[in-house]
Amino acid sequence: MNDIWILATASLVASSCALVGVLLVLRRLSLLGDAISHSVLLGIVLAYLVMGERSEMAMMVGAVLMGLLTAGLTQLLQKNPHIQSDVSIGVVFTSFFALGVVLIAIYAGQIDLDQECVLYGEIAFVPFDTVVWGEQSLGPRAFWLALAVFLINVVVIGVAFERFKLMAFHPLLALSLGLSVPFWHAMLMTLVSLTTVASFDAVGAILVVALLVIPASSAYLVATSLKAMMGWALVYAQLSVLLGYGLAVWLDSAIAASIGVMAGGLLLLTLAIQQLLKPKASQLNLS
Amino acid sequence: MSVSPLRVENLAMRYHTQPVLEGVSFDIPAGSSVAILGPNGAGKSTLLKGIMGLAPLMQGKVSVFGGALTDQRLKVAYVPQRDESDWDFPIQVMDVVLMGRHGHLKFWQRPSSVDRALAKQALQKLDMLPYQNRQISQLSGGQQQRVFLARALVQQADLYLMDEPFAGVDMMTEKAIVGLFEILKQQQKTIVCVHHDLNTVAEYFDWVILINHGLIASGPVETTLTPEIIAKTYGGRIPLGLKLGTQRKGNGRF
Numbered sequence: 001m002n003d004i005w006i007l008a009t010a011s012l013v014a015s016s017c018a019l020v021g022v023l024l025v026l027r028r029l030s031l032l033g034d035a036i037s038h039s040v041l042l043g044i045v046l047a048y049l050v051m052g053e054r055s056e057m058a059m060m061v062g063a064v065l066m067g068l069l070t071a072g073l074t075q076l077l078q079k080n081p082h083i084q085s086d087v088s089i090g091v092v093f094t095s096f097f098a099l100g101v102v103l104i105a106i107y108a109g110q111i112d113l114d115q116e117c118v119l120y121g122e123i124a125f126v127p128f129d130t131v132v133w134g135e136q137s138l139g140p141r142a143f144w145l146a147l148a149v150f151l152i153n154v155v156v157i158g159v160a161f162e163r164f165k166l167m168a169f170h171p172l173l174a175l176s177l178g179l180s181v182p183f184w185h186a187m188l189m190t191l192v193s194l195t196t197v198a199s200f201d202a203v204g205a206i207l208v209v210a211l212l213v214i215p216a217s218s219a220y221l222v223a224t225s226l227k228a229m230m231g232w233a234l235v236y237a238q239l240s241v242l243l244g245y246g247l248a249v250w251l252d253s254a255i256a257a258s259i260g261v262m263a264g265g266l267l268l269l270t271l272a273i274q275q276l277l278k279p280k281a282s283q284l285n286l287s
Numbered sequence: 288m289s290v291s292p293l294r295v296e297n298l299a300m301r302y303h304t305q306p307v308l309e310g311v312s313f314d315i316p317a318g319s320s321v322a323i324l325g326p327n328g329a330g331k332s333t334l335l336k337g338i339m340g341l342a343p344l345m346q347g348k349v350s351v352f353g354g355a356l357t358d359q360r361l362k363v364a365y366v367p368q369r370d371e372s373d374w375d376f377p378i379q380v381m382d383v384v385l386m387g388r389h390g391h392l393k394f395w396q397r398p399s400s401v402d403r404a405l406a407k408q409a410l411q412k413l414d415m416l417p418y419q420n421r422q423i424s425q426l427s428g429g430q431q432q433r434v435f436l437a438r439a440l441v442q443q444a445d446l447y448l449m450d451e452p453f454a455g456v457d458m459m460t461e462k463a464i465v466g467l468f469e470i471l472k473q474q475q476k477t478i479v480c481v482h483h484d485l486n487t488v489a490e491y492f493d494w495v496i497l498i499n500h501g502l503i504a505s506g507p508v509e510t511t512l513t514p515e516i517i518a519k520t521y522g523g524r525i526p527l528g529l530k531l532g533t534q535r536k537g538n539g540r541f
Contacts, residue, residue, distance in 0.1 A: 026376060159394070160394045160395065162392065163389075165386075166389055168376070172341055174389075176367075220377065226377055226378060226382075
């Protein structure tokens with residue numbers, strides 16, 4: 001049963017990451033996704049300190065606020081012509097993340113967060129922290145959080161799909177049509193923040209970046225429409241989870257890291273296959 | 288029509304701390320086709336972005352059809368420069384054209400069959416209908432430009448602002464764009480284009496705005512596009528390829 005919970009949680013986390021990852025990769029915002037995934041740690045820590053206990057709701061609110069603050073502060077710094085955009089991102093998220101780690105160290109007694117776990121996650125422990133309703137155990141907390149965030153992603157992206165498409169393709173054009181570009185940008189950053197929170201228990205702050213960027217990048221290689229790209233990203237994400245889990249069991253290694261390794265392996269495999277097929281493809285283009 | 292489709296008053300813009308445009312004022316007649324001319328870096332594209340509210344104004348006022356742009360954005364269609372787009376984006380021609388309908392749709396709505404029919408008509412007008420299911424990366428530069436023009440067309444605007452639509456396109460595309468201008472003129476629409484080829488100005492446009500960080504001149508092609516004003520705009524250097532005195536005369540199409 002534990003295996004199923006682990007797989008289901010990993011699968012949901014990877015799916016959420018794949019969906020928002022597509023929008024990040026297309027807008028060339030992978031680095032911002034990286035940044036948010038790290039600075040939400042500060043939000044989670046602050047949520048702990050304010051509530052004095054673990055509260056999923058507070059964690060999500062804290063993470064979203066911190067994610068939006070990261071995105072906003074980054075943009076503010078970029079307004080200075082002497083600060084490059086990658087520098088502004090790098091400055092903001094590393095200092096937020098560092099502050100989070102410092103707070104964890106100071107309040108170690110009050111915060112049930114472990115520095116190792118924050119960085120790498122430990123999906124193997126997911127089944128032991130369960131939601132209990134009366135006498136009945138309803139399964140792991142991390143699973144329910146991942147499911148809730150996945151549903152939020154599906155509903156928000158599904159409903160406003162056309163807006164996200166236009167925003168990703170051409171923000172200037174979107175602006176010229178009178179769409180509220182800052183609003184939809186903030187919405188995407190909110191989804192990224194929520195997705196990262198849900199992924200923390202399972203894969204940690206570093207590997208969530210792999211799940212945000214790699215399946216979406218693999219999908220980018222093969223897809224010809226945004227819908228197809230999201231579909232392919234989901235397929236790549238699920239394959240990475242299944243193969244990664246298999247690898248971890250086989251080698252008795254870390255599950256989340258194995259998933260990351262497999263995601264990277266699938267990207268390389270896709271590239272290799274495309275290279276092999278390339279002569280044909282170029283002939284087709286000429287005709 | 289007495290209301291000017293586009294009036295710019297004392298506009299100034301900056302790029303970071305560098306002043307790009309200063310003291311630009313003009314007014315254009317309804318139903319005209321206008322070329323914005325000037326040397327590279329004169330601020331032509333910046334001017335269009337300023338008019339569209341896509342870049343901040345330091346000073347000045349822009350009014351379209353006698354009011355603020357924000358109240359009537361859909362009346363103004365903007366065609367960005369081709370190289371400002373991501374042509375590797377996984378999207379098909381039809382979907383790009385349908386984006387012209389987005390302003391008319393609520394965020395949860397999908398384009399309807401009416402929107403699709405309009406998009407097909409627009410593609411037809413630009414000879415791009417056979418390509419409707421192509422991914423945009425598989426198109427030539429000229430075809431990409433035509434997709435963007437079709438996108439602007441389905442917006443059913445009254446004022447069209449285009450950033451270098453003729454830049455780097457093939458003959459067929461140039462013809463298609465000129466054909467589009469004729470259709471728009473028949474419908475009393477106003478066209479404003481950033482343009483770089485002085486040789487074709489008189490043929491394609493009936494009004495010119497010459498800028499070089501500031502306004503040099505604005506007026507009808509016949510009286511404004513004089514060698515003196517051209518020299519003043521381009522700093523005495525006549526742009527390459529311009530055959531002064533042999534400029535093609537308007538052939539009566541406009």
